[in-house]
Amino acid sequence: MKRILVANRGEIAVRVIRACRDMGIEAVAVYSDCDRGARHVRLADLAVHIGGNAPGESYLRIDRMVDAARRSGADGIHPGYGFLAENEDFADACTGAGLTFIGPSADAIALMGSKTAARQAAMEAGVPVVPGTEEPLGADVPDATIAGIADRLGYPIMIKAVAGGGGKGMRLVTLAAELPGGIRAARSEAHAAFGDPAIYLERRINRPRHIEIQLLGDHHGTVRPFVERECSIQRRHQKVIEETPSPVVDRDLRMRIASDAAAIARSVGYTNAGTIEFLLDDTGHYYFLEMNTRLQVEHPITEMVTGVDLVQWQIRIARGERLTIDAGTAINPRGHAIECRIYAEDADAGFLPSPGHIDALRVPSGPGIRDDSGAESGGDVPIFYDPLISKLVAWGTDRSQAMARMRRALREYDVVGIKTSIPFFRWMLEQPDFVEARFHTAYLDEVLRTRAGEPFTSADDGRIDVALIAAAIRTVRVLSDSANEPPASRWKARARDEALRG
Amino acid sequence: MKLHVTAAGRTRALDITPTGDGFLVSLDGRQHEVNVKVIDGVWSMLVGTPPRSYEVAFSQAAEGALTVHVDGVPVEVSINRMRRAGAAVASDAADGGPQRVAAPMPGKIVKLLVKPGDKVQARQGVVVVEAMKMENELRARAAGTVSEVRVTEGASVEAGAILVILE
Numbered sequence: 001m002k003r004i005l006v007a008n009r010g011e012i013a014v015r016v017i018r019a020c021r022d023m024g025i026e027a028v029a030v031y032s033d034c035d036r037g038a039r040h041v042r043l044a045d046l047a048v049h050i051g052g053n054a055p056g057e058s059y060l061r062i063d064r065m066v067d068a069a070r071r072s073g074a075d076g077i078h079p080g081y082g083f084l085a086e087n088e089d090f091a092d093a094c095t096g097a098g099l100t101f102i103g104p105s106a107d108a109i110a111l112m113g114s115k116t117a118a119r120q121a122a123m124e125a126g127v128p129v130v131p132g133t134e135e136p137l138g139a140d141v142p143d144a145t146i147a148g149i150a151d152r153l154g155y156p157i158m159i160k161a162v163a164g165g166g167g168k169g170m171r172l173v174t175l176a177a178e179l180p181g182g183i184r185a186a187r188s189e190a191h192a193a194f195g196d197p198a199i200y201l202e203r204r205i206n207r208p209r210h211i212e213i214q215l216l217g218d219h220h221g222t223v224r225p226f227v228e229r230e231c232s233i234q235r236r237h238q239k240v241i242e243e244t245p246s247p248v249v250d251r252d253l254r255m256r257i258a259s260d261a262a263a264i265a266r267s268v269g270y271t272n273a274g275t276i277e278f279l280l281d282d283t284g285h286y287y288f289l290e291m292n293t294r295l296q297v298e299h300p301i302t303e304m305v306t307g308v309d310l311v312q313w314q315i316r317i318a319r320g321e322r323l324t325i326d327a328g329t330a331i332n333p334r335g336h337a338i339e340c341r342i343y344a345e346d347a348d349a350g351f352l353p354s355p356g357h358i359d360a361l362r363v364p365s366g367p368g369i370r371d372d373s374g375a376e377s378g379g380d381v382p383i384f385y386d387p388l389i390s391k392l393v394a395w396g397t398d399r400s401q402a403m404a405r406m407r408r409a410l411r412e413y414d415v416v417g418i419k420t421s422i423p424f425f426r427w428m429l430e431q432p433d434f435v436e437a438r439f440h441t442a443y444l445d446e447v448l449r450t451r452a453g454e455p456f457t458s459a460d461d462g463r464i465d466v467a468l469i470a471a472a473i474r475t476v477r478v479l480s481d482s483a484n485e486p487p488a489s490r491w492k493a494r495a496r497d498e499a500l501r502g
Numbered sequence: 503m504k505l506h507v508t509a510a511g512r513t514r515a516l517d518i519t520p521t522g523d524g525f526l527v528s529l530d531g532r533q534h535e536v537n538v539k540v541i542d543g544v545w546s547m548l549v550g551t552p553p554r555s556y557e558v559a560f561s562q563a564a565e566g567a568l569t570v571h572v573d574g575v576p577v578e579v580s581i582n583r584m585r586r587a588g589a590a591v592a593s594d595a596a597d598g599g600p601q602r603v604a605a606p607m608p609g610k611i612v613k614l615l616v617k618p619g620d621k622v623q624a625r626q627g628v629v630v631v632e633a634m635k636m637e638n639e640l641r642a643r644a645a646g647t648v649s650e651v652r653v654t655e656g657a658s659v660e661a662g663a664i665l666v667i668l669e
Contacts, residue, residue, distance in 0.1 A: 346606075348576075350627075352638045355607055360543045360559065377542070383607050383633065414574055416544060416559040422574065453625040453641065457575045459510070463556070466549055467570035467577035468507045469527050469536055470558045472516050474568075475581050476503055476525075 001025055001076040001100055001319055005048075005069040006040070007090075008080030009059060010374035011390055012295075013040035016078045019311035028072045030065065032058035034382045039374050046072050053384045059083045062090050066097045076100040076318065078311075082386065085294040086113055102318040104217075104272045104293045111268055112291040115162050116200050122288035125267040127260040130279060130287040132202035136162040139187065139197045143180050146201070150179055153203045159183060161190030162198040167237025169193060172204060207440040208279035210234065211246055211286065213261035214302045216313055216330075217271045218323040225258035225265075226302050227333045232439050233428070235351065240421075240444065241428065242298040243338040244305050247399060247437035248280070257286055258331055264291065273299075273314050279441075297341065297391065300372055304337035304395040306330055336402040337395045340410070340425045342373075344387040347424035348455045355383040359417035364409035368395040368402070371409075381418055389420065399437075403429060427456040506582040600649065601668040603640050605659045609633030614655055616666065620648045628666050631659070642668055 005028040006016045013029060017040060020027040029044035034053045041047045048068040051058035058064065060083055069077055077094045079085040079102070091106040103109070112118045116136050119129050131153055137146055150157050150173070159182050161169025169190030171182040187197040214226040230246035231239040245254070261276040275296045277289040299310045308325055317323065345351045361377040373390035375381065381389055394409055396402030410426045428434055433443070459467065505516045507529075517528040524537035537548040545558040559571045567580045613630040616622060627639040628648070646668035653665050 350639050350641065352606060352640070353633060362544075362557075411573070414544070414557055414559075416571070417561075426574075459572060459575045459577045462554075463572040463575055464509050464577055465529055465534075466547060466556050466558065466572050467579050468509055468514065468516060468529060469525075469534060469549065470538075470545060470547060470560075470570050470572070471568050471579040471581055472505050472507060472518050472527065473525055473536065473538060474560060475505065476518055476520075 001315065003028060003046075003072070003074045004076040004078055004102070004315070005030065005065070005072060005074035005099075006044070006078050006080065007059070007065045008078075008083055008085075009035055009038060009040055009385065011372050011388065012080040012082075012297075012374075014043060014374050015300075015372055016080060016311055017043050019309065019315065022309070023312060023315060025315070028068070028074050030059070030068050032384070034380070034384065037379065039376050039379060048072050053382065055083065055384065059385075062087070062093050065090070066093050066099070069094075069099050070097065074099065076102055076315070078102040078314070079294065081294050081297055086292070088113065100318050102272070102314050104270055104274060108268055108270050108274075109293045112270075112274075112293050113163070115160060115164060115290055118291050119288065121268050122264050125260070125263040127264055127288045128286065130202045130205060130289065132158075133200045136198040136200055143183055146183060147176065147179055149201055150176065153201060156204040158202045158204045159186040159199050160202060161186060161194060161196070162200055163194035163196040164190060169199070170237055205279045205281050205287065207442065208232075208281050209246070209248065209439070210239075210277065210289075210441050211249060211257060211280045212275050212277040212296075213258050214296070214299065214310070215261060215265050215270070215274050215276065216310070216317065216323055216325070217265055217274070218317050219271055219320055220322050222323045223262045223265045223270065224323055224325050224327065224330045225262045226306060226308075226330045228254055228257060229298055229301060231298060232441050233434070233444050234441050235444050235448070237441075239298065239341065241338065241340055241425070241434075242301055243336065243399070243402075244301045245333045245336065246280075253284070253286075254331065260288075264288065272317050273310055282440075297388070298339050300370060300391060300393045301337035301339045304370065304393060305333035305335055307334065335395055335397045336399045337393055338399075338402045338406050339391050339393045340406065341388055341421070342390040342392055342413070342425075343421045344381040344389050344418050345421050346419035347421045348453075348457070349419075350453065351421065351424075352419075353383070353387050354419035355381045355387060356418045358415060360414070361416070362412065362414040363390075364392065364412035366405075366408070366412075368405040369393070369409045370395070375415075389415075392425075403435065423455075423457040508580045508582075509577050601643055601646055602664045603628055603642065603666040603668070605631055605661055605663045605665055606640075607631075607633045607661050609638075609659060611653050611655050611657045611659060611665070612637055614651060614653070614666075615639075616648045616651070618648050618651055622646060622648065622668065628668075629653070631665075640665070644668075 003026040006013045017027040026045040029041045029047040030050045031041045032053050050064040077099050084090040088106040088110040091101045094101040122129050156174040159171045169186050171186045173179050173182040186199050191197040210231045211228050217223040229244040231242040233241035273295050275292045278286045280286045344354045346354045363371050370393040375389040394402050394406035407429050507516045514530050519526045527534045539546045547556045561569045570577050609631040612632045616628045622642045624645045625641045627641050629640050649669045650667040
């Protein structure tokens with residue numbers, strides 16, 4: 001491969017472009033109308049306009065992606081995550097057009113993309129699954145039948161979309177009386193999000209932790225499982241903080257989960273990068289949850305503790321190379337890594353999206369810090385897409401040092417113009433429950449409910465004084481400007497301009 | 503120049519005098535030497551003796567008040583210039599007057615949680631707007647009574663559209 005089209009935007013497009021650069025491969029960006037000035041476009045070697053702002057007019061258009069590859073002379077396509085990454089028709093269309101799709105086969109995407117088929121595959125590989133329904137419950141299955149199944153499984157029950165992902169089409173039902181409402185809500189969300197109202201039921205595991213295994217598989221039969229990631233800090237089923245290794249997984253458990261994950265991948269002939277997710281209950285039992293047939297958002301933390309560049313390996317595997325990563329390198333972590341997903345969201349207003357113009361940006365750096373970002377000063381966070389602007393990763397020789405570096409980096413991180421979830425992370429990293437790793441997948445939602453909107457940041461008296469002084473100086477500048485005083489110095493003129501603009 | 507400044511519910515007297523390379527600010531009678539350098543829209547402020555370093559940025563809060571971000575921590579500030587004949591007031595106080603809940607971005611009204619006459623607490627949700635594929639609850643900034651609901655469920659709204667007014 002000489003030239004790869006990156007069929008995505010934002011931070012992940014930037015990440016893939018960087019991997020291409022590292023390998024001496026040219027990268028082609030694609031962009032919608034509003035992304036013309038985006039960072040991934042500016043960093044790429046070539047860039048092709050693919051349509052309007054709505055994802056359905058651009059980043060979700062298979063025909064336009066393939067056409068952009070043809071027009072730009074690309075010979076490979078990397079899908080990133082989200083958008084078309086887990087769409088088997090896209091993988092098929094790329095292969096059909098003579099392009100190398102950098103990901104698993106269309107068959108593997110289709111098989112593992114169906115939650116019920118994936119459960120079946122896990123069971124056949126001898127891996128425990130959460131007790132639940134084996135077949136999809138289509139729109140024609142009456143509620144009474146589903147109620148019968150639910151009674152047999154026992155409450156509480158999770159209703160999930162067969163085509164699901166990202167927490168959409170997912171409902172927790174604790175009582176039989178809530179079941180019809182839960183079914184209706186899950187079906188309607190699943191239909192809206194995936195065009196498929198089919199659901200399935202799973203018994204709800206009490207206070208589980210989310211543990212997942214990153215895998216790479218080549219085209220010569222080698223599958224390498226990596227050290228686990230823990231992603232239990234979630235808000236509304238969306239991961240917010242990830243870390244590796246898990247503070248509660250010992251070497252014995254790690255080897256067992258990793259070997260089960262590899263068994264599932266081998267049984268379906270899986271190639272390229274993928275992740276198998278498990279729930280770990282409070283008695284040390286784990287259950288297969290689902291497989292993600294793509295590069296994960298949180299892949300950098302695995303890279304930090306293993307030294308393996310997962311995106312480069314995706315490209316090498318796609319061009320037929322053999323996996324030469326040592327099994328020990330993949331499974332034995334060196335140090336500890338934590339990732340915070342920095343979103344353009346106002347954490348103090350119920351995590352309301354806060355798109356807009358970034359007036360100024362100070363990105364943290366220094367020992368142990370990596371910031372994978374799609375944003376830059378002067379850029380815009382459009383309203384049309386996922387509001388993730390960056391993934392802040394901290395590495396340390398142990399968890400305590402990684403946390404200390406993350407706190408330092410969060411303090412350095414400054415985004416002016418839009419609100420971000422940084423204040424929430426500053427708060428979270430100070431919580432004793434987080435420091436002592438006492439959490440589970442519902443932990444954060446419970447804590448946020450208890451806090452009932454109490455702000456994450458409150459200024460101390462010293463900072464309130466500084467705010468008052470700053471506001472007063474700004475007022476003086478605005479007034480003296482309106483009185484047309486000649487500027488006393490260039491500095492003052494500039495300060496006044498800035499004040500008026502701010 | 504003498505000002506009245508309000509933050510965190512307290513109004514205080516502030517006197518500000520330009521000096522050679524900065525300002526001398528008296529806040530409640532306490533003196534602070536202040537040096538400001540503006541870099542790319544962000545103020546680097548050195549305050550007091552020995553000088554402590556702060557990063558400060560501004561954004562316009564609702565109702566004409568100013569939000570000052572000190573090291574990323576937002577502080578809502580309102581300023582009243584002590585009135586002289588003919589002098590303009592720099593900015594109105596945020597307290598008092600109706601509270602307008604506006605759409606922060608274009609979206610669709612999914613659910614109205616209040617109706618005219620309802621009493622709401624501070625931070626209580628008043629309307630649910632769908633945008634960026636997520637449902638978002640907009641909340642009251644302070645306690646009040648709903649005087650007007652300007653939208654209906656299912657309506658599409660532009661950024662900045664006033665949705666609910668509280669007295």
